[in-house]
Structures are given as C-alpha cells and as structure tokens.
Amino acid sequence: MAHAPLYSKVPTLADELDIVIPTIRNLDFLEQWRPFFEKYHLIVVQDGDHTRKVGVPEGFDYELYNRKDIERILGDKAWCISFKDSACRCFGYAISKKKYIFTIDDDCFVAKNPSGEDIDALEQHIKNLLTPSTPHFFNTLYDPYTEGADFVRGYPFSLREGAPTAISHGLWLNIPDYDAPTQMVKPRERNVRYVNAVLTIPKGTLFPMCGMNLGFNRDLIGPAMYFGLMGDGQPIGRYDDMWAGWCAKVICDHLGLGVKTGLPYIWHSKASNPFVNLKKEYKGIFWQEDIIPFFQSVKLSKESKTVQECYLELADQVRSGLGKIDPYFDKLANGMQDWIACWDMLNPPAGSSKADKPLPNGTA
Amino acid sequence: MAHAPLYSKVPTLADELDIVIPTIRNLDFLEQWRPFFEKYHLIVVQDGDHTRKVGVPEGFDYELYNRKDIERILGDKAWCISFKDSACRCFGYAISKKKYIFTIDDDCFVAKNPSGEDIDALEQHIKNLLTPSTPHFFNTLYDPYTEGADFVRGYPFSLREGAPTAISHGLWLNIPDYDAPTQMVKPRERNVRYVNAVLTIPKGTLFPMCGMNLGFNRDLIGPAMYFGLMGDGQPIGRYDDMWAGWCAKVICDHLGLGVKTGLPYIWHSKASNPFVNLKKEYKGIFWQEDIIPFFQSVKLSKESKTVQECYLELADQVRSGLGKIDPYFDKLANGMQDWIACWDMLNPPAGSSKADKPLPNGTA
Numbered sequence: 039m040a041h042a043p044l045y046s047k048v049p050t051l052a053d054e055l056d057i058v059i060p061t062i063r064n065l066d067f068l069e070q071w072r073p074f075f076e077k078y079h080l081i082v083v084q085d086g087d088h089t090r091k092v093g094v095p096e097g098f099d100y101e102l103y104n105r106k107d108i109e110r111i112l113g114d115k116a117w118c119i120s121f122k123d124s125a126c127r128c129f130g131y132a133i134s135k136k137k138y139i140f141t142i143d144d145d146c147f148v149a150k151n152p153s154g155e156d157i158d159a160l161e162q163h164i165k166n167l168l169t170p171s172t173p174h175f176f177n178t179l180y181d182p183y184t185e186g187a188d189f190v191r192g193y194p195f196s197l198r199e200g201a202p203t204a205i206s207h208g209l210w211l212n213i214p215d216y217d218a219p220t221q222m223v224k225p226r227e228r229n230v231r232y233v234n235a236v237l238t239i240p241k242g243t244l245f246p247m248c249g250m251n252l253g254f255n256r257d258l259i260g261p262a263m264y265f266g267l268m269g270d271g272q273p274i275g276r277y278d279d280m281w282a283g284w285c286a287k288v289i290c291d292h293l294g295l296g297v298k299t300g301l302p303y304i305w306h307s308k309a310s311n312p313f314v315n316l317k318k319e320y321k322g323i324f325w326q327e328d329i330i331p332f333f334q335s336v337k338l339s340k341e342s343k344t345v346q347e348c349y350l351e352l353a354d355q356v357r358s359g360l361g362k363i364d365p366y367f368d369k370l371a372n373g374m375q376d377w378i379a380c381w382d383m384l385n386p387p388a389g390s391s392k393a394d395k396p397l398p399n400g401t402a
Numbered sequence: 403m404a405h406a407p408l409y410s411k412v413p414t415l416a417d418e419l420d421i422v423i424p425t426i427r428n429l430d431f432l433e434q435w436r437p438f439f440e441k442y443h444l445i446v447v448q449d450g451d452h453t454r455k456v457g458v459p460e461g462f463d464y465e466l467y468n469r470k471d472i473e474r475i476l477g478d479k480a481w482c483i484s485f486k487d488s489a490c491r492c493f494g495y496a497i498s499k500k501k502y503i504f505t506i507d508d509d510c511f512v513a514k515n516p517s518g519e520d521i522d523a524l525e526q527h528i529k530n531l532l533t534p535s536t537p538h539f540f541n542t543l544y545d546p547y548t549e550g551a552d553f554v555r556g557y558p559f560s561l562r563e564g565a566p567t568a569i570s571h572g573l574w575l576n577i578p579d580y581d582a583p584t585q586m587v588k589p590r591e592r593n594v595r596y597v598n599a600v601l602t603i604p605k606g607t608l609f610p611m612c613g614m615n616l617g618f619n620r621d622l623i624g625p626a627m628y629f630g631l632m633g634d635g636q637p638i639g640r641y642d643d644m645w646a647g648w649c650a651k652v653i654c655d656h657l658g659l660g661v662k663t664g665l666p667y668i669w670h671s672k673a674s675n676p677f678v679n680l681k682k683e684y685k686g687i688f689w690q691e692d693i694i695p696f697f698q699s700v701k702l703s704k705e706s707k708t709v710q711e712c713y714l715e716l717a718d719q720v721r722s723g724l725g726k727i728d729p730y731f732d733k734l735a736n737g738m739q740d741w742i743a744c745w746d747m748l749n750p751p752a753g754s755s756k757a758d759k760p761l762p763n764g765t766a
Contacts, residue, residue: 175694227552230550233544240604243540
C-alpha cells in the first residue's frame with residue numbers, strides 16, 4: 039500500500055522551524071533542552087517590564103522582542119498583542135519567517151519515556167507534523183502512520199491518504215494542565231501516566247488546546263493561531279491557547295486539515311497559583327459554556343478558502359454570536375481583525391510589492 | 403468536584419453479565435481465561451455443523467445454542483441470524499437475560515500489561531461501562547474518570563457529568579485486526595504497542611468496531627448490536643462487527659450515549675487466512691466507500707426514542723439509501739427488521755403479557 043513515509047529517521051528541519059518562547063524570567067530552562075534545541079533559531083517574546091534583561095544561556099541563536107519592539111513594529115495595531123500574559127507569544131508566530139513553529143513554556147523540562155530515556159519533544163512534533171492526520175474516520179490503533187501500526191479492518195481505503203497535519207498538540211507529565219477549581223480540589227494530583235499514542239482529533243470535535251508544548255505548520259494554519267486578548271486591561275486570562283484552539287480547529291475542519299494530540303510529553307515543573315488562576319479564569323469558566331456551543335455550530339462559507347479569509351469570517355461571527363455575552367467579544371473581534379492585518383503586514387503574499395519582509399530590528 | 407465513582411475496586415457484575423462466544427471449535431481457550439471467566443455465565447453459539455459436539459472445559463457454567471436451536475427458537479425469523487460466520491454471535495445477545503454482554507473470539511487469549519501481569523480484560527470492560535463517556539468534547543488526558551486523571555483546563559464544566567457508556571471496545575496485542583490487503587502486504591506485522599488509555603469516540607465520528615473483544619450495555623444498546631447477514635448464502639463476510647459498529651454508533655450519537663475504545667487488550671493468537679478473507683471482504687471493500695458516507699449523513703428523527711425505534715428507522719434508510727448499491731442491502735434491511743422482531747420476542751417489555759421470557763431449551 040502506498041503510504042506516507044514513516045520517519046524512522048526524522049528530518050531536523052533546523053532551517054524551517056522556529057522555537058517561540060514567551061517569558062518574564064531568565065531562560066535557564068534552556069540548559070536542559072540544549073541537546074535538542076541548540077540547532078534551532080529561538081524567538082523570545084519578553085512579557086512585562088521591557089527594561090528587564092532576559093538571560094539566555096550562551097550558545098543559543100535567538101532574537102528577542104519586548105513590548106517596545108512589538109509597539110515599534112506593529113504601530114497602532116500593537117494593542118492586539120496581549121501584555122502581561124503569555125498570549126503575547128503569538129507575536130513570535132507572526133514575526134517568524136519559517137514554515138513550522140514549536141512553542142514551549144519556560145517551566146517545561148525534558149520528560150523521560152518509560153525506558154528512562156530523555157524525550158526529544160521536538161522530534162516527535164516534527165514526526166507528527168510531517169505525517170498525515172485522519173480526521174474523517176477514527177482508527178482504533180491510533181496513528182496509522184507510526185511504525186508498527188496501520189489502518190485497521192473496516193477503515194475505508196479512500197481515506198487512507200489522510201489529511202495534511204496543521205497542529206501537533208503535546209502533553210505534560212507531572213503537573214497536569216488543570217483549571218483553578220480542579221487544581222484546588224486535587225492539589226497533589228500528578229500526571230504519571232505515559233500514553234504511548236498520537237491520535238487525530240476527529241473533524242467536528244473541539245478540544246482544549248494547551249500552549250505549553252505545541253507545534254504547528256505556520257504555512258497551513260499560522261494566521262489562526264492568535265492567542266486573543268488576555269492579561270493587562272482584559273477581563274480574562276488563561277484562555278489564550280483555548281481561544282486559539284477553538285478557532286484553529288474549526289478552520290482546520292473547514293479547510294480539511296488535521297490536528298493531532300498525544301505524544302510528545304514534556305515535564306511540567308510547577309503548577310501556577312490556583313488562587314491567581316481562579317481570578318484570571320472565572321469569567322472564562324462561565325463564558326465557555328456559551329463559547330463552546332458557538333464554536334460547535336460555526337459554519338464557514340465556501341468562499342473562505344484561505345486561513346485569513348476564514349479567520350476574518352470567524353471574527354464577524356464572534357461579534358454577532360458572542361458580542362451579546364459581553365462587550366469584551368466585540369473588542370476581541372476587533373483584535374482578531376487587527377491580528378490578521380499584522381500577519382499580512384509581516385507576511386506579505388509572495389509576488390506582492392512587499393515580497394521582501396520588513397526586517398524588524400529585534401534586540402538580539 | 404462531584405465525580406462519577408472511580409472504581410478502584412471494580413464490581414464483578416457476576417449476575418449481570420453474560421459472556422457470548424461464537425465457535426466452530428472446542429473452547430480450550432477458556433482454560434487460560436478460567437480465573438477471570440469462571441464466575442460468569444457463558445452463552446456459546448455453535449456455528450456450522452450442529453451435530454458436532456463442542457468441548458467446553460469442566461467447571462464453566464454455560465448454555466449452548468446450535469443452528470437447530472436457533473431455528474427452533476426463532477422459527478421463520480431464524481434466517482436473519484447468519485450461518486457459517488461469527489456474526490451468529492448476536493443470537494447470544496438477544497437470548498441473554500443480563501444487562502451486560504462481553505463477547506470474545508475463541509482465538510483470543512490473556513494478554514500481559516507492560517509489567518508482565520495478566521490483564522483481566524473483563525474487569526477493564528466493566529470499569530469502562532460503569533463510568534461515563536465524554537462524546538461531546540475531547541479530553542486531551544483521555545478518560546477523565548480514570549484514577550489519576552481528570553478534565554483538563556478549558557473543558558466545559560457543564561459537560562463533566564458525561565454521558566452513559568453503551569459500548570466498550572477493547573484492542574488486541576500480537577495479531578492486529580487488519581483487512582486482507584493489509585494482511586497480505588504486512589504479513590509479519592505484530593501489534594506490540596501497549597497504549598495505556600481509554601477514550602471516548604466523539605459524537606459524529608464513526609469507527610471500525612471489532613467484535614473480538616467487545617463489551618456493551620444490553621439495556622442501553624443491545625437491539626442495535628445486530629451483526630448483519632454474513633457468511634453462508636451472503637455475498638459478504640467479515641463486515642458483521644463493522645455493520646453493528648456503524649449502526650450502533652449513529653444510534654448512540656442520536657440517543658446521547660457514549661462509546662469507548664482502548665483498554666483492555668487481549669492477545670490475538672492467529673491471523674485468519676488472508677486469501678479466504680479477501681474473498682469474503684472484497685465486496686465490502688468497495689461497498690464501504692458508499693456505506694461510510696451514508697452513515698456519516700444519517701439523521702434519525704426525534705420521534706425515534708428507543709433503540710428499537712432508531713434501528714427500524716435506520717433499516718428504512720438502509721433500504722432507501724443503500725438499496726441501489728446492491729439488492730443485498732434490501733435483504734439486509736429485511737434482516738434488520740426481523741432481528742428487532744426476534745429481539746422483542748425474546749425480550750418482551752416489562753409489564754407486557756409476555757413479561758416472563760420464554761425459556762428456550764438450550765442444549766447445555
């Protein structure tokens with residue numbers, strides 16, 4: 039059977055992938071990642087006080103943007119990039135010139151597989167992104183493109199080519215990604231279960247996308263990876279990645295793209311403060327009860343054929359469908375529109391007069 | 403948070419569960435299952451030559467039905483139970499008086515978990531069936547009702563009660579459940595990957611349901627577990643469980659019931675002959691290209707509130723939607739109707755004048 043290549047030797051994509059890291063700290067966590075990350079270019083998005091110097095371990099190739107850089111580059115549209123919230127990371131997605139993005143939080147470390155070996159998270163994300171997804175029918179042996187697996191009896195042959203993979207969502211050992219109420223109820227729960235599987239989230243199904251350990255194909259889905267308006271001056275936090283996940287999933291479904299979840303694991307070292315989290319989350323906890331049905335019923339028109347077109351249509355629907363919940367969603371719809379304007383400014387279509395991207399002076 | 407009970411001590415349900423085994427052999431495989439199965443009642447459905455004596459190891463409590471028994475009990479409706487095909491097992495589902503069914507093939511043995519311990523497959527199925535499913539939103543840490551797991555951040559709280567679980571689909575180590583073409587291309591492929599997860603197949607997503615290692619709640623979904631017309635006199639085989647899976651899944655989706663897949667594993671000892679399989683399957687391989695889109699677009703009416711009502715409505719849709727592929731589907735629609743008649747005869751509604759079920763004289 040003609041199969042997509044099984045990457046037993048996975049390409050590094052060193053020239054095609056940027057690692058985006060939002061931070062308010064020093065990036066000492068990179069020391070542990072050195073063997074896996076040092077061949078890649080890093081885009082560091084410094085949150086909070088721009089005068090603070092972010093320490094980056096020696097030998098890493100990086101560019102760094104603080105709030106002043108973002109304001110200089112985006113001008114009056116800089117407001118759409120969140121401040122004092124890790125949602126600011128999406129600036130890094132827009133400024134990148136690469137095909138693939140891997141983003142990771144600075145409290146995430148190298149996890150070990152059950153044999154005790156260090157997990158090269160990035161290699162697994164690359165494997166996930168370079169092999170197809172199966173959004174149209176569930177394969178009970180999980181990812182059929184993994185070595186030693188295939189499509190099971192009863193899987194339609196016409197669907198075995200799969201769909202291009204846009205997103206690879208990785209998981210976390212140790213501290214699970216719980217909301218504040220669950221953190222409070224289960225303060226000692228740790229994720230110790232290593233599930234050796236990658237699977238496609240089926241078409242039509244939403245999932246909670248976490249930004250801690252996330253890879254995606256920028257060419258396929260980049261403009262949908264806006265992390266919304268969170269943090270300073272906003273009524274909500276900790277829903278940045280969720281927002282991006284809901285938007286990106288409905289657009290992937292519309293465009294016939296796949297979203298995978300499962301491997302790789304990273305080691306999530308410290309739980310954020312549940313009391314602070316509750317304050318950030320509580321409106322989201324209410325709002326998501328309306329937001330989820332909204333996204334479950336979103337229909338994009340056939341005319342929307344690019345991610346940008348889909349995203350702008352979605353912004354209109356957010357305004358009309360969610361604006362009644364709270365004026366915040368009007369502002370968010372504006373943010374979504376300005377985000378696309380920023381994206382297009384930083385990523386002019388090939389052949390346009392701005393085909394050479396502006397080279398914003400990063401402070402690196 | 404109010405959670406469904408976590409069954410760290412799983413009830414055995416010895417008086418509420420029947421094990422259904424279709425066979426043309428002796429049931430020597432039960433020896434290995436003795437510690438796990440001997441407290442349960444077995445329903446053996448003998449396929450093929452009814453004069454052959456099926457050997458059942460000492461000490462098991464069982465009833466056995468051969469073709470003559472089925473014909474005596476179902477009369478002129480016996481034709482809807484397949485002959486010379488393991489699809490005959492569904493007779494056992496109808497004749498059972500218990501709430502739960504576990505069905506297993508006689509070439510399936512006890513598998514070992516990664517720690518080398520024997521897996522009590524039935525215990526895991528019971529755990530799956532007694533805890534809710536999550537068909538409306540994907541939980542990235544898989545089954546949230548497992549010990550050590552929960553719903554992740556961003557999972558709507560209103561959906562955390564889950565849905566009643568109707569089906570528990572278990573997997574297979576060693577010989578994977580491949581179709582004939584895949585068997586031919588990969589004759590040496592073995593499934594050696596133990597994936598430590600149970601997950602819900604999302605609403606709206608079809609899956610290939612395998613009958614080798616399968617548990618279900620008869621009260622919730624029993625009448626939809628018809629294994630179709632296969633084998634002797636039929637143009638198709640090896641699609642019995644697939645047919646039941648497609649029908650049961652759309653009915654579960656319509657009725658708000660859940661379907662889980664993943665753990666437990668059994669050890670599947672021998673691959674069936676791929677040449678024989680190809681002969682049985684090849685029409686199915688073509689037909690499923692139309693059958694899958696059909697099931698993906700099936701809509702059941704609000705008036706269909708019981709499994710029987712749903713199933714009869716589905717039979718009508720099969721006739722009108724698939725009858726044009728081949729006259730076989732007309733016959734299958736008739737079979738579906740007669741199956742429901744058999745089910746209702748053997749399982750008269752409580753309070754009806756036939757509330758005492760007929761006691762068919764099994765040959766046990």
